[in-house]
Amino acid sequence: MSWDISKIDQWKAEDFPRGAAIPDAGNSRDYVTGGWRSERPERDDDKCTQCLLCWIFCPDSAINVADEKVTTFNYDHCKGCGVCATECPFDAITMVPEGCELKGEK
Amino acid sequence: MATQKTLAATGNVLVAEAMRQCAPDVMAAYPITPQTTIVEEFAKFVAQGRVHTEYVTVESEHSAMSACVGASAAGARVMTATSSQGLALMWEELHIASGMRLPIVMANANRALSAPINIHCDHSDVMGARDTGWIILFAETAQEAYDNTIMSVRIAEHPDVLLPVMTTLDGFITTHSIDRAQVMDDETVAAFVGDYHPDLALLDDTKPPVSHGNFAGLGGPYFEFKKAQRNAIDRSAAVIKSVGEEWSAICERPFGVIEGWGMEDAELAIVAIGSTAGNARHVARELRAQGVRVGVLKVRVFRPFPFAEIADALGGCKAVAVLDRSESFGAEGGPLFLEVRSALYDRAERPAIVDYIYGLGGADVKLELMRRVFSDLSDIADGAEVPGRLVYLGAR
Numbered sequence: 272m273s274w275d276i277s278k279i280d281q282w283k284a285e286d287f288p289r290g291a292a293i294p295d296a297g298n299s300r301d302y303v304t305g306g307w308r309s310e311r312p313e314r315d316d317d318k319c320t321q322c323l324l325c326w327i328f329c330p331d332s333a334i335n336v337a338d339e340k341v342t343t344f345n346y347d348h349c350k351g352c353g354v355c356a357t358e359c360p361f362d363a364i365t366m367v368p369e370g371c372e373l374k375g376e377k
Numbered sequence: 378m379a380t381q382k383t384l385a386a387t388g389n390v391l392v393a394e395a396m397r398q399c400a401p402d403v404m405a406a407y408p409i410t411p412q413t414t415i416v417e418e419f420a421k422f423v424a425q426g427r428v429h430t431e432y433v434t435v436e437s438e439h440s441a442m443s444a445c446v447g448a449s450a451a452g453a454r455v456m457t458a459t460s461s462q463g464l465a466l467m468w469e470e471l472h473i474a475s476g477m478r479l480p481i482v483m484a485n486a487n488r489a490l491s492a493p494i495n496i497h498c499d500h501s502d503v504m505g506a507r508d509t510g511w512i513i514l515f516a517e518t519a520q521e522a523y524d525n526t527i528m529s530v531r532i533a534e535h536p537d538v539l540l541p542v543m544t545t546l547d548g549f550i551t552t553h554s555i556d557r558a559q560v561m562d563d564e565t566v567a568a569f570v571g572d573y574h575p576d577l578a579l580l581d582d583t584k585p586p587v588s589h590g591n592f593a594g595l596g597g598p599y600f601e602f603k604k605a606q607r608n609a610i611d612r613s614a615a616v617i618k619s620v621g622e623e624w625s626a627i628c629e630r631p632f633g634v635i636e637g638w639g640m641e642d643a644e645l646a647i648v649a650i651g652s653t654a655g656n657a658r659h660v661a662r663e664l665r666a667q668g669v670r671v672g673v674l675k676v677r678v679f680r681p682f683p684f685a686e687i688a689d690a691l692g693g694c695k696a697v698a699v700l701d702r703s704e705s706f707g708a709e710g711g712p713l714f715l716e717v718r719s720a721l722y723d724r725a726e727r728p729a730i731v732d733y734i735y736g737l738g739g740a741d742v743k744l745e746l747m748r749r750v751f752s753d754l755s756d757i758a759d760g761a762e763v764p765g766r767l768v769y770l771g772a773r
Binding site for chain 2: 279282283284285287289290291292293295296346355
């Protein structure tokens with residue numbers, strides 16, 4: 272069974288699975304939780320050595336990696352906890368407030 | 378072939394017997410007077426191997442209902458029993474059981490709530506749980522407590538319902554008095570309740586994994602889940618009737634969501650729930666013999682409340698007394714009164730209606746009190762003023 276929640280916003284009361292059960296596994300990825308974030312991580316590619324410590328430490332698996340290299344952050348699920356920025360040995364990650372334009376400011 | 382035997386037994390023994398016959402997979406319970414002998418008797422059945430139930434001894438009622446919720450979500454048929462403070466301690470899990478749509482069946486021995494401490498009959502405990510989303514049945518006799526327990530399983534597990542059911546009997550009066558009752562054979566009960574096949578079981582390895590107890594906040598569909606729950610308890614009204622008819626045909630005992638005595642042409646009527654209906658009927662028979670047109674209306678199903686049936690039954694009366702064995706402090710009357718009066722609101726012709734709070738903490742429901750109520754009703758029908766506030770019947 273593949274549980275399609277793409278139209279969940281239009282579901283009526285009786286369309287939801289009884290008692291708030293989730294009748295399928297592996298769908299937490301479809302649930303966007305990044306909206307909780309008040310700060311987002313940004314990575315400086317010049318400082319980054321691709322040690323992947325951020326990928327190891329991220330509690331939400333929100334560091335995107337391709338070919339054993341960090342590419343981007345998954346902002347759909349990153350909660351902005353800042354663990355990656357704290358753990359980065361090369362200060363390549365900084366936390367910036369959401370909703371503000373920071374680059375080139377000040 | 379259904380065969381019944383007549384037993385002399387207490388209400389609690391009969392409830393335990395019904396539970397054994399329904400063969401729950403799990404029972405998690407904690408003893409509390411006057412419910413204790415239900416779980417004690419059931420534990421004996423488990424020890425004797427007469428029922429194959431996982432019997433979970435817990436440290437409190439909070440844990441008892443928590444274990445029931447977990448076991449029911451896992452896919453088990455689950456039963457428990459409690460009373461008074463125990464039911465109060467279960468309060469948050471009562472909402473969780475109904476919100477998760479788990480068909481748990483629980484017997485409640487109706488008893489007063491502290492303070493002051495009191496272990497006797499009173500409906501304060503169950504009435505305090507009337508808005509928890511459980512279906513609530515009341516028994517007048519040990520026989521009804523037995524029948525209600527069996528019907529509860531079918532009602533709770535019905536695909537149109539899937540809600541927990543509280544089947545209640547009056548503390549000591551019904552739980553501990555030895556009464557004559559007919560008990561059905563095991564095979565007939567087993568066939569009537571059938572097997573439970575949950576469709577969203579946590580522990581069913583043959584189906585995709587399911588998660589229960591999920592979050593629905595932050596603009597999520599909590600509101601819609603409550604609407605679905607309301608639809609389910611509304612649908613249960615028809616299921617309760619059909620299950621009642623089916624059981625009634627097998628056991629040859631009548632079942633109605635309300636049961637009237639003399640209501641066909643009654644001018645004066647008492648509305649009561651639980652054991653007191655018998656006291657009221659006794660006095661009603663005396664008065665009928667004297668030619669007074671009196672009747673008694675017993676309510677067996679409190680949730681969902683049978684509004685239309687009650688309005689129809691009382692529509693022709695001149696004066697009605699509602700007997701409440703619990704308080705709703707600060708409200709216009711007790712819980713039953715509020716519902717009955719609301720049921721009559723849409724009628725063009727409405728009888729005069731009075732609320733009597735009676736029997737709190739097991740205060741005796743003497744026949745003379747019932748006579749006084751009918752006498753008051755007779756005065757009201759003759760033009761006397763309806764008491765503006767509720768009456769504490771028999772209190773000093």
